[in-house]
Amino acid sequence: MTASDTTWHDVAALDDLPEGDVVEREVAGRPIALYRLSDGVFATDATCTHGNASLCGGFVEDDVSIECPLHQGRFDIRSGRALCAPLEADLAIHPVRVEAGRVRVGIAAA
Structure with a gap:
């Protein structure tokens, strides 16, 4: 994904994301998970x-x-990589920017 084919969306105030947890936001019509971890904010x-859960x-x-709450498969938050069974496919990840206390997520153009 290059900068020219990415649209940035303001999704949350940084202070609204609890550390060490996950929250869902709809971004460009799709459900996105936001994670605030010790080294930054990530999106998948x-x-x-x-x-399909x-x-x-x-749980982070x-x-x-x-x-995943359904079958306990785990994904790496930073890379989207499936880490164990029953998972077979990785998650899509999305770039994140934090600017002036706001979290922005980049979504690739369709």
């Missing part, structure tokens, strides 16, 4: 690639991964 698609009902583990 919010729907598990295995069971919302990851926002899951050790500031590294998100566990």
Whole structure:
């Protein structure tokens, strides 16, 4: 994804994101999971690639991964990589900018 094909969306105040947790926002018509971790804010698609469950009902583990509440598969928050069974497909990740206390997520043009 290059800068020219990315649209940036204001999605939340940084202070509205609890540290070590996940929240869901709709961005450009799609559910996005936002994570505020010790080293920054990250964004992935919010729907598990295995069971079609919302990851926002899951648990952030050790500031590294998100566990799906349906079948306990885990994804790496920073890379979207599926870490264990039953997951077979990775999550899409999205770039994040924090500017003036606001969180912005980049979504690639369709």
